[in-house]
Amino acid sequence: MVKLKSLGMAALLVSALCVMSAMALNKKATAKGEDATLSSDEMELINQGDKAVFKGHVLLEKTEYQLKANQMTRTEKTGLVEAEGNIIGMWKNPAGGNLKAYGDHGRYDPVAQRAELWTNLPKQVAVNWKDAKGSGNFLSDRAVIFVSSKSVRLQDHVTGHIVPAAQP
Numbered sequence: 801m802v803k804l805k806s807l808g809m810a811a812l813l814v815s816a817l818c819v820m821s822a823m824a825l826n827k828k829a830t831a832k833g834e835d836a837t838l839s840s841d842e843m844e845l846i847n848q849g850d851k852a853v854f855k856g857h858v859l860l861e862k863t864e865y866q867l868k869a870n871q872m873t874r875t876e877k878t879g880l881v882e883a884e885g886n887i888i889g890m891w892k893n894p895a896g897g898n899l900k901a902y903g904d905h906g907r908y909d910p911v912a913q914r915a916e917l918w919t920n921l922p923k924q925v926a927v928n929w930k931d932a933k934g935s936g937n938f939l940s941d942r943a944v945i946f947v948s949s950k951s952v953r954l955q956d957h958v959t960g961h962i963v964p965a966a967q968p
Contacts, residue, residue: 813929816886835949836860837861838861840855840857840859841855842856847878851873851874852874852876853871854868855940856871858870858872865889865890866890867889868886868889869885870884870885871884878909880909882905882907883906884905884906886904899929900929901917903917903919903925903943905917916945917942918942922939925939925943934964934965935962938959939959940954940959941955941956
């Protein structure tokens with residue numbers, strides 16, 4: 801299991817998906833007192849809001865992160881949020897550094913406090929970061945983010961490269 805304390809990948813994906821969930825219900829979405837913005841080409845509310853579907857150039861933005869996808873869907877009863885197509889999550893750490901994650905499919909389960917990102921094989925999930933300690937680029941078939949422990953597990957066919965920062 802890879803712990804990402806300095807970059808907070810779990811915070812990126814989970815915060816973005818949580819904020820998106822609140823916005824799907826037309827509630828004011830805030831995290832740490834800041835608003836988030838969700839835009840898409842289309843929005844469909846199904847069965848009086850039991851399900852909200854955002855389609856086309858879906859973009860969720862907050863000061864420190866962006867989440868892009870072709871489509872995002874939230875189911876009210878379960879709170880489950882699913883993202884599909886060209887998912888790109890980008891997060892900037894206020895203390896410096898950034899993280900990017902890429903995939904084709906994503907899911908956030910608020911009950912299990914778990915987010916997942918995967919692709920259409922043979923393509924792989926890509927996770928890239930850079931901060932004061934160095935940089936890393938990883939590929940895997942699946943990334944699982946455990947919110948409560950703030951950890952990430954890359955699964956199946958994991959490869960990567962870490963470059964430590966130059967020492968002064």
